[in-house]
Amino acid sequence: MTIAPPAAIADLEDLIAALPAEAHAAATRLYQISTTTGRLDPPEEMTAWIERLFGSVAAVREQRIVRVTDLVTLEGALFNELRARRPMEVRDTTEVRRTIEEAQGDPFCRPETGTPADTFGRVRGERSVTAANIAKYDGYHGVIVFDEHDPLAPVDEDALRDHLATGRRWAAQALEADPGARYWFLMWNCLWRAGGSIVHAHMQMTTTRGMHYPKVEALRRAANAYAERSGHDYFEDVWSVHRALGLGIEAGRTRAFASIVPVKEREVWVIGRPGEDEAVLAPGIARVLAAYRALGVVAFNMAVYVPPLAPDGEDWRRFPPIARVVDRGDPANKTSDIGAMELYAASVIASDPFRVADALGR
Ligand SMILES: [Zn+2]
Numbered sequence: 001m002t003i004a005p006p007a008a009i010a011d012l013e014d015l016i017a018a019l020p021a022e023a024h025a026a027a028t029r030l031y032q033i034s035t036t037t038g039r040l041d042p043p044e045e046m047t048a049w050i051e052r053l054f055g056s057v058a059a060v061r062e063q064r065i066v067r068v069t070d071l072v073t074l075e076g077a078l079f080n081e082l083r084a085r086r087p088m089e090v091r092d093t094t095e096v097r098r099t100i101e102e103a104q105g106d107p108f109c110r111p112e113t114g115t116p117a118d119t120f121g122r123v124r125g126e127r128s129v130t131a132a133n134i135a136k137y138d139g140y141h142g143v144i145v146f147d148e149h150d151p152l153a154p155v156d157e158d159a160l161r162d163h164l165a166t167g168r169r170w171a172a173q174a175l176e177a178d179p180g181a182r183y184w185f186l187m188w189n190c191l192w193r194a195g196g197s198i199v200h201a202h203m204q205m206t207t208t209r210g211m212h213y214p215k216v217e218a219l220r221r222a223a224n225a226y227a228e229r230s231g232h233d234y235f236e237d238v239w240s241v242h243r244a245l246g247l248g249i250e251a252g253r254t255r256a257f258a259s260i261v262p263v264k265e266r267e268v269w270v271i272g273r274p275g276e277d278e279a280v281l282a283p284g285i286a287r288v289l290a291a292y293r294a295l296g297v298v299a300f301n302m303a304v305y306v307p308p309l310a311p312d313g314e315d316w317r318r319f320p321p322i323a324r325v326v327d328r329g330d331p332a333n334k335t336s337d338i339g340a341m342e343l344y345a346a347s348v349i350a351s352d353p354f355r356v357a358d359a360l361g362r
Contacts, residue, residue, distance in 0.1 A: 023244035108200030125166030254284030
């Protein structure tokens, strides 16, 4: 008996072709997938260096590249087999941990005097208190300042549920203060590598007017247009394809999956059902954070998408609560993970979603 090698993103076309009929049909509706081979011819002098980095010259001479485009949202990713097969670099977090330790006593350690309050006051959670951001992204821009300083301290399901509830209570107060700002956006920039300017553990949130932020509104419109032309639900289809590929897990009432069209490394989506609020996402997000710890991820972003706080006359009936979580790489690395490809073309991905799913515990 032979043991099949573990599924790999380089074989995505074959894996999709082998899916059961229903999941295969959904994959065909949702994605365009193509595989190409990049070739090069290295000089002798590079052999030792190539072998050290990539294992063999043959591995770099021909490299498979899988390109995935989501036909509904027109987001895309390029996976290079060679990059994906490299062993995960062991991140030395000594320097990061020292920086975190040195930041002890920062303004977020004493939020009452170190941070401004919103005009409606502060919202207190069991493990946090809110503050107003000093330089605002939008009319209301708050911070959920965790009691715990260390941004690398584990955040479990209960803590997440508390932070999400604190954010929701803040949003309700902001809505009362400005009933026109119906759209709430919750985010988490963990460490400077992920855009966090304060080391102390915290999330942020805004409310905005007119329409939801363009990326959220674009997703709503794309999903509704897809339902109209295909008769299928976008989020159900995305889940069915990822589950059939072995990329998804269920946690509580949520579904979490390592995306085949990630915005950047190791992106995991956590989705509930339409009509539910973000509280249901806590068990799923907790699983993602646990997987990230196991994978050595320290800098990450999270975004939570939910329908407006009050009806806006648009159709949000198909829109579930969604959390997107993405690894931003090694804080010690001076090379940015985002370049012109990511900003202007498609995301170039070095990690294999199937290995992320392994860590999620599928
Ligand atoms: Zn602190």
